[in-house]
Amino acid sequence: MGKSEDDSEKSLEERLLDLKKVDIDLDLKYPFDTKKNVYDPDSSLRAWEYYFEMYYEFLSNVEEEDKNLLFEKRFGKKNKFWLSGKAYKRVVGTFCYFENKDYIWPYKLDSCWLKEGKNIGIAGDCTFNFNEKKVSHFWNVIEKDDNKENQQIKEILLLCSSMHHSPFNFSLMPTTGGLNNIKGRNALDRIDVFLNTLKNIYEKIKKNEEIEEINVTKTTGRALIHFLKCIGSFENYCKIFYQLDYEEGNKENLVQKLLDNAEEYKSIENSDQLVKYMELAVEYWEKQKEKYEKVSGTNKNQS
Template sequence: MMEESFLTIQKDSDETAWKFYAKFYGEQLNNRHFKIKGKDYNVSGDVCFNIKVKKNNRFTLLSSIIKDDLDSDKMKELNDLLTIFLHSPMNISLLPVTGGLNNIKGQFASDRFDSFLWLLDAYYKGLSAPILNRGTKNSYIGNQKILGNILNEIGSVRNFYSIFYGIDDDGYLDHLINNGKKAIVEPSDYYAYLLEAVRFWTIRLDLLVKKDIFMKNGAVMNDYCLHLQELKDLIINLENF
């Protein structure tokens, strides 16, 4: 079945991921070009909540906050559950390539999804320099101006959130934006961020059912629901430890 094939996604831009994007975005995506207000733009895959406990056997910046708090068994349990969702259909999306918006996200605030949404909201409120003058290697102002045109065509962070993530819940978006401006420096901050990921993945799972990508109460949906509950329970348990 198609929904089971999406369980094999290994990267946000592998062939199976693109099959998922075709199903998720429908007519907006044509031959790997994304249509925004009648114009076609190059896009690439991206992980929304890019959460890993370790990368190349080293703790990430954010997960280093809890490295002294958990024993190896709990750390492995947490990492295994997070890995299930890292490249799952609930956690991948497309972003514009020209101007490197995916790179801007990856290099801003440790690739925090909520901080990225805060940055976009700030852009639409007039803070354009962090995106249009990002100053990374191999950047060209012409490409950044094109990215600015894309964002201006979209018009608002709410439109962006709806177009690329498929979610129209303004209340939750406001919550993410508000959290995105706050630093994560304590274990409680980190666990709260993990719970936000669980909430986002739950919303996206429901959306995939509504789009008939996953069957309601089917094996794939039920497995993901089970793992989401396991992850939520573990995070709450660790938070209260």
């Protein structure tokens, strides 16, 4: 965890501090968007400002009128954006999708009334979960492990915790059919385990096998499967929703690293396994930061 033999390569702590500085400068991480509502940070008005930049192509067909209604906080079931949740509100957009060549691109926001094969609800998600409950669990893992670097590992964990509601940890995810619940059901809400599950779902789709993970007795479950089919592949899903290219078998590819980690570590039981998971988180955040700096600069130049 210290510096490598190459002095130019930064330590994990230094990389996290660099990310944290940019995160603070963005000033997007707080849930209180209005006096009326308290929002989940990953699905707040501020988060959607970030999504409109980060997912520029993905959301390119959203009309200015719909954006204005969103940021004027004029929500409703008949509007393009609406609120879900009780104590903490989540801004959900409902998208009409269509197939273009090999996969759906782009999406067009439409009415929110679900029609199977037509609409899909999408909201924000924290990609890596380092909330208080998860950090408490990880802290206990460190405490039980006899590792001479435990204090340093705790400091890294606290830095990861501070990135939990960073926009670089935000991603869009389909809510129709409960794909977000599939991710949340694994014990620590691990993104590597979720991606491994999603890859298996796509393999079942290809083979036309039963998909136990999704409740197909409900219209929403069938709509989700239709949507995933229209996405076309696991590779396309990673590209669209996580802005990550997947190169199967390439050990240097981040998606492959995440899949391998999920296969190797069904649970995180010691400090070394936790450090490996945090390294994957930092690599992901760095890629999102790089992408954001690129697209935000491009969008500013176009305006």
